[in-house]
Amino acid sequence: METVIAENLLLSREAMAKRVAQELQAGWVVNLGIGMPVLTTKYVGADQGVIVHSENGIIGMGPPPREGEEDDDVRNAGNEPTTLALGAALVHQADSFSLARGGRLNCAVLGGFQVSTSGDLANWRLPKNPTGNIGGAMDIASGANEVFAMMSHLTKQGEPKLVEELTYPVTTLACVTKIFTDIAVITVTGEGFVLEEVASGVGVEQVKACTAAPLLVSDALQDIPM
Amino acid sequence: METVIAENLLLSREAMAKRVAQELQAGWVVNLGIGMPVLTTKYVGADQGVIVHSENGIIGMGPPPREGEEDDDVRNAGNEPTTLALGAALVHQADSFSLARGGRLNCAVLGGFQVSTSGDLANWRLPKNPTGNIGGAMDIASGANEVFAMMSHLTKQGEPKLVEELTYPVTTLACVTKIFTDIAVITVTGEGFVLEEVASGVGVEQVKACTAAPLLVSDALQDIPM
Amino acid sequence: MEVGSKKALDIPSALGAVKDGDVIFFGGFGSNGNPSALIEGLSKTNLKNLTVVNNGGGSDDSGLGSLLESGAIAKIICSFPYERDSVIFRDLFQAGKIELELVPQGTLAERIRNAGAGLGGFLTKTGLGTEVAQGKQEIEVGGELYILEKPLRADVALLRADTVDTRGNLTYRGSARNFNPVMAMAARHTIVQASKEVALGETEPGVIVTPGIYVDQYVISGGGSI
Amino acid sequence: MEVGSKKALDIPSALGAVKDGDVIFFGGFGSNGNPSALIEGLSKTNLKNLTVVNNGGGSDDSGLGSLLESGAIAKIICSFPYERDSVIFRDLFQAGKIELELVPQGTLAERIRNAGAGLGGFLTKTGLGTEVAQGKQEIEVGGELYILEKPLRADVALLRADTVDTRGNLTYRGSARNFNPVMAMAARHTIVQASKEVALGETEPGVIVTPGIYVDQYVISGGGSI
Numbered sequence: 001m002e003t004v005i006a007e008n009l010l011l012s013r014e015a016m017a018k019r020v021a022q023e024l025q026a027g028w029v030v031n032l033g034i035g036m037p038v039l040t041t042k043y044v045g046a047d048q049g050v051i052v053h054s055e056n057g058i059i060g061m062g063p064p065p066r067e068g069e070e071d072d073d074v075r076n077a078g079n080e081p082t083t084l085a086l087g088a089a090l091v092h093q094a095d096s097f098s099l100a101r102g103g104r105l106n107c108a109v110l111g112g113f114q115v116s117t118s119g120d121l122a123n124w125r126l127p128k129n130p131t132g133n134i135g136g137a138m139d140i141a142s143g144a145n146e147v148f149a150m151m152s153h154l155t156k157q158g159e160p161k162l163v164e165e166l167t168y169p170v171t172t173l174a175c176v177t178k179i180f181t182d183i184a185v186i187t188v189t190g191e192g193f194v195l196e197e198v199a200s201g202v203g204v205e206q207v208k209a210c211t212a213a214p215l216l217v218s219d220a221l222q223d224i225p226m
Numbered sequence: 227m228e229t230v231i232a233e234n235l236l237l238s239r240e241a242m243a244k245r246v247a248q249e250l251q252a253g254w255v256v257n258l259g260i261g262m263p264v265l266t267t268k269y270v271g272a273d274q275g276v277i278v279h280s281e282n283g284i285i286g287m288g289p290p291p292r293e294g295e296e297d298d299d300v301r302n303a304g305n306e307p308t309t310l311a312l313g314a315a316l317v318h319q320a321d322s323f324s325l326a327r328g329g330r331l332n333c334a335v336l337g338g339f340q341v342s343t344s345g346d347l348a349n350w351r352l353p354k355n356p357t358g359n360i361g362g363a364m365d366i367a368s369g370a371n372e373v374f375a376m377m378s379h380l381t382k383q384g385e386p387k388l389v390e391e392l393t394y395p396v397t398t399l400a401c402v403t404k405i406f407t408d409i410a411v412i413t414v415t416g417e418g419f420v421l422e423e424v425a426s427g428v429g430v431e432q433v434k435a436c437t438a439a440p441l442l443v444s445d446a447l448q449d450i451p452m
Numbered sequence: 453m454e455v456g457s458k459k460a461l462d463i464p465s466a467l468g469a470v471k472d473g474d475v476i477f478f479g480g481f482g483s484n485g486n487p488s489a490l491i492e493g494l495s496k497t498n499l500k501n502l503t504v505v506n507n508g509g510g511s512d513d514s515g516l517g518s519l520l521e522s523g524a525i526a527k528i529i530c531s532f533p534y535e536r537d538s539v540i541f542r543d544l545f546q547a548g549k550i551e552l553e554l555v556p557q558g559t560l561a562e563r564i565r566n567a568g569a570g571l572g573g574f575l576t577k578t579g580l581g582t583e584v585a586q587g588k589q590e591i592e593v594g595g596e597l598y599i600l601e602k603p604l605r606a607d608v609a610l611l612r613a614d615t616v617d618t619r620g621n622l623t624y625r626g627s628a629r630n631f632n633p634v635m636a637m638a639a640r641h642t643i644v645q646a647s648k649e650v651a652l653g654e655t656e657p658g659v660i661v662t663p664g665i666y667v668d669q670y671v672i673s674g675g676g677s678i
Numbered sequence: 679m680e681v682g683s684k685k686a687l688d689i690p691s692a693l694g695a696v697k698d699g700d701v702i703f704f705g706g707f708g709s710n711g712n713p714s715a716l717i718e719g720l721s722k723t724n725l726k727n728l729t730v731v732n733n734g735g736g737s738d739d740s741g742l743g744s745l746l747e748s749g750a751i752a753k754i755i756c757s758f759p760y761e762r763d764s765v766i767f768r769d770l771f772q773a774g775k776i777e778l779e780l781v782p783q784g785t786l787a788e789r790i791r792n793a794g795a796g797l798g799g800f801l802t803k804t805g806l807g808t809e810v811a812q813g814k815q816e817i818e819v820g821g822e823l824y825i826l827e828k829p830l831r832a833d834v835a836l837l838r839a840d841t842v843d844t845r846g847n848l849t850y851r852g853s854a855r856n857f858n859p860v861m862a863m864a865a866r867h868t869i870v871q872a873s874k875e876v877a878l879g880e881t882e883p884g885v886i887v888t889p890g891i892y893v894d895q896y897v898i899s900g901g902g903s904i
Contacts, residue, residue, distance in 0.1 A: 029665050049456070050666060055783065056707045056856045059663045072710075073840075073852035079708030081761075086825065087619045087652045087665035090809040090852065090886070092859040093707075094569075097784030098637060101570025101804065106667055125809075133758045139784030139804045142571050144748055173807045230824045245453030255891050275682070277891060281557065282481045282630045299614075299626035305536075313845045313878045315889035316626065318633040319481075321563040321796075322556030324863060327578065327796025330891055331468075343507075351583075356546065357554055359532045363556030365578045369796050399581045562795070572801030572817075572824035574792065591798075591817075593828055598798035602819055624884065658850065659885050 009201045010152075010182040011224065018043045019224055020109055020150055020180050024050045028106035029099075031055065034078035037109040037150050041076075046085065053105060055136040057096045058188040060088030077136065088157035100136065100194050108144035110137055112176070114161050114168045117213045119176040119188040121149060122168035134171075134204070141172035153181035155209050158203045162186065162190040162193060183207055185224060192216060231436070235427045236378075236408040237450065238301045244269045245450055246335055246376055246406050251278045253331040255325075257281065257366050260304035263335040263376050267302075272311070279331060281362040286314030303362065326362065327369040334370035338362055338377040338402070339386050340394045343418040343439045345402040347375060348394035360397075367398035379407035379436050386438035388412065388419060409433055411450060418442060423450045457618035460651070463493040469641045469668070470497055470608050477564070478506040478516065479611035482535065485628030486496075486643040487612040489673040491515025494610070501526045503661070505606060505651070506509040507631060509533035509541035520544060556584060559601050561634055566583070567603035568637025574675040576601055580629045588596065590636035609639030612663070616646035617653070620667025629661065636666040644670040683844035685875070686895040689719035695867045695894070696834050698725055703790070704732040704742065705837035708761065711854030713838040713871040715899040716794025720750070720836070727752045731790070731832060733783065733857060735759035735767035746770060755830070757783035782810060785827050792827035794863025802827055822834040828861055835865030839888070839896075842872035843879070846893025847886045855887065862892040895897040 006217035017039035024030050024040075026049030032038045038172075044050050052061040055077045062083035062196070065071070070081035077135050091099070099105065113123040121141055125132030141147050151161055163180065179186040184207050194216045198207055200223045208215050237245070243265040250266075253274030256266045269290050270276050278287040281303045282298050288309035291297070296307035308315075313401055317325070325331065340348040347367055351358030367373050378388055388405065405412040410433050411423035420442045426449045434441050460466035468488070470476065476494075480486025495518040502525050509530055510516030519525055520540045533541060533552060544550040555580050556562065566574050575598035578583050589600040611632045613622040622644060624632060636642050651670050692754030693716070697700065703721075705890035706712025708854060721744040728751050735756055745751055746766045759778060770776040781789065782804050792800050801824035805811050815826040837858045839848040848870060850858060862868050875898050 054712065054853065056853050058853050059665060060657070070542040071852060073854040075708065075853050076712040079710055084657050084852070085622060087617065087664065089621055089660040090657045090681075090850075090855055091663065092855050093783075093787035093857045095858075096567075097787050098569035099663075099665070101784055101802065102568050103570060104862050131697045131759055131778060134780060134782045134810070135758045136783040138782040138808065138810065139802075142803050142806070170808050186631060280627070282484065282627050284627050285891060286883070297626060299485040299628040301482065301627050303481075305484055310626070310883050312889065313843065313847060314883040315847055315886040316624075316629055316883045317889065318629050319557075319561035319631045320634045322630075323561050324791075324795035325889075325891070327558060327576065328794050328863060329796060357533055357552060360554060360556045360584070361532045362557040364556040364582065364584065365576075368577050368580070396582050451548050456801030461729075476714075564795070566800065569788070571788070571821060572803070572819045574800045577796075577798070591826070593798045593826075596798060600819075626884070629884070658852070660856070661884075667899070 005183060005202060005206055009199055011199055013039060015226065016150060016180055016182060020148065024107065026050065027223060029103050029104055030051055031100065031108040031144065033110040033137065035111050037111060038076055038078060040109060049197050053099060055091060055096055055100065055140065057091045058084065058088060059091065060085040097136070097139050100140045103143060103145065105140065105144040107148060108140045109145045109148045109150050110141060112149035112161060114163050114166050115149045115176050115179055116166050117164055117192045118187065119174045120166050121147065121171045121176050122166045123171050125169045127168055137171050141175045146177040147175040149179045150175045151181060153183045160210055162211045162213055164213040183210065194218050197222055231409060232431055235425055237425055239265060241452065242376060242408060246374065250274065250333065252276065254277055255329055255330055257326065257331050257334040257370065259363065261337050263337060264304060266335060279325060281322055281326065281366065282312065283317045283319060284314060285317065286311040293439055308344040312430065323365050326366045328393055329369060330372040331366065333372045333374060334366045335374045335376050336367060338375035338387060340389050340392050341375045341402045343390055345400045345414040346392050347397045347402050348392045350398050351395045353394055361399065363397050367401045372403040373401040374396060375402045377403045377407060379409045384447055388437045388439055390439040400447050409436065420444050421447060423448055426452050457669060458669050459618065459622045460671050463489060463671055466643045466669045467493050467497060469643065470499060473501045473676055474607040475503040475505065477606040478504060479609065479632035479635050481507050481553040481630040485612045485624065485630050485632055487514050487610045490610040490643060490645045491519060495519045495522055499524050503527040503529065505529045505604065507531055507626065508535040509538045511535050511537045513537065514541050517596060524547055525550060527551040527553065529553040529555060531555055531560050546576065560629060563604035563633040564638045565599055567605035568634060571603060573600050573602045575599065606639040607641065609635045609642040611636055611642060611644045613644050613646040615648045615650045615655060616644055616654060616670045617664065619651050620644065620664030622646065622662035622667065623655060623659060624661055633662050636662045641668050642666055643668060645668050645673050647676055649673060660667055681712065684834050684843065684846045684893060684895050688896050689897055691713060692869045692895045692897055693719050693723060694825065696725060699727045700833040701729040701731065703835040703865055705835065705858035705861050707733050707856040709740065709836045711850065711858055713836045714741050714777060716869060716871045719746060721745045721748055725750050729753040729755065731755045731830065733757055734761040735764045736877045737761050739763065740768050750774060753777035753779065755779040755781060757786050759783055771838055774844035787857060789830035790864045791860040794860060797829060799826050799828045801825065828879040832865040833859045833867065835868040837862055837868060838871045839870050839872040841874045841876045841881060842870055842896045843876050843881060843890065846870065846890030846896060847877055847881055848872065848877040848886055848888035848893065849885060850883055859888050864890045867894050868892055869894065871899050872896050873900060
């Protein structure tokens, strides 16, 4: 049942980044994790009023540079070339994490291995591995007012990533407020997962089948706007 | 016996500042407390290789400005106009005290109400007063590698300030390494006070009479060089 | 006032964010870097029961002096209560009409910075064996004894800067920096009195000292410390 | 090399300060702000049993990769051990030939800053309820639970800056700032690889990010991150 969704119905990484970008509100300070989340910078409008924080000390990160315009000293948290938006400020690592822990992030968008119904996030170590990459995720997920998990709905092996209880090592307890996957947008509430949006052509029962926890359906359920 | 020393034999504040300035070694980072200690900036040569720290965030404080050349935004820790020496850096208050506590001060020169034979310093509250000014003294005296107490040998009431045990509230325990008074220079050792220098015209017995603790006399005893 | 700017209409409207019973940071060190126009504005309101965090107890001719005289302040948290000419504070304190929390200056700066950094406290040697340690938890780390000091946050910060852009990015002049940057990080609402307004992007990202995300409103008033 | 300058004769002579068994900070975040020439120099020595503090585990084509391969490193303290292409670290770790201390990135930056600030530790929520909290003291402050994290200092810091003056005052470019300023504060001996040498006084005191008192020696090498 898990793998019944046709490949062509799954949102691409770019489509997921576009959807997350729509969610970022004017005036927000937002941290975008490495990998898929940071793709979102491509779709955040310069006039959207969002300030992007990069854990390596940028407050006001812009979109990726055009080819040939890379500056070796301006990198994102994935060590990829990036740009500074108008009005950016630069700080050192301790000040950067002061911001993150200090309640100044309206939102963080992080990748995820698993999210539980209570919003626990696992994203740093696979159980089979002896160690993994914590990076800034524990500090950022602890400090941000809202945490969006941005991830495929299933693992490569077809296992659901939305679960009742984590079976992977925890990054931060009770932090995730919303989940953006390649087939759905789901809110994390006191009463468990609530399906808000589905990818066009995907059925509610399919999403339920791909989710290893009870999934309520919002009265306002809609297709993911593209 | 305490007040037998003729007024004209006492070192002036300026003379004490000159003597302290001689003590500051090339390469040292030195904090000068408000009041008498900060007068020392007048006598630290620009080529002496000493970097003066002011607790309000100056690393590399210069001498007082010439009249008419004061900058309202460049003040010392006593809120008096000062100058920035060539190569100065400015930091905020938390970074300024990181330096002080972090072992970066080779020396601090502080005023004193009392110093004990074990180097305990009292300089923030008179016992009769309900409160007093701590300022930066506790942090600086805890953090500096050496603490010089710079003070009159006797209180205005003629009481000795060098004592066996403090009777005033302590600022920092076991911190003072050397004492510069208006009649003597005294080192604080594991074996108590040792008289190293006396003001010209003042006798060793007079210094002993003005000191409420055993006072050893250095084999190399000399007049305070002027 | 351009669209999206954090510039306040005037001082009274900026101060509308302050409520009875608030804890308020005053930036500055004596008059140096002190937001005198904002504090003067505050003394014209009918606010009551304020707790003020300021390095000193306020000279009589300062804004803090007027505010003390008006009876608006229930408590002062500071390191240096008896500034030159601070008769108003002294009289109120001795009459039992104002509460005082005396904090060593480095501990004060660090408690503010610790709050801004989203932490729960820190261990310091400053104050060990003194009155400052009374009632505080002592913790041993690596065979050394420390005092546990707790974060200090505020409802509102009134700060002084040199330049400000429309997003609130700040620079400071000379030693007027002092407490201002750490206070900006640790207040729920920050109001800045700046000397000069500059266009967004005019200050190099690496030269900004306080990122605009820490600033809620600003007014332009005068130049230099008063 | 002018008189009184901290400029080293060359990289090998600067690295003469490093000893077997030292704890060494490497500035940078990936290649961004990483002192590649100094680390390459280190890989040509016969030093043994080093502990390296670096944000990541080192890509194979980085200086850290060569150093790992040479067997000089006994332990790595980092937040992100598996950087893109970090096969050397992975193999050594899985073979039990290198010790790893995994630290969340904000905690890592703060532990270094805490050491530089002369403190004995701090309380953070980061890592609560995770593997990171194992074996650490938990302390309640104001009804909230925190982990006690301890300061992290080094014998030597190898850092990367943009400009340096003869006294060692530093500025950084773009996001190459990252860990460098806090590491400078917390090492007994700091060696800097800077892109450009400037005259003493050429950098405005308010624009200097790392005051020269934290720098012991510097070399000039290249421009931009590699």
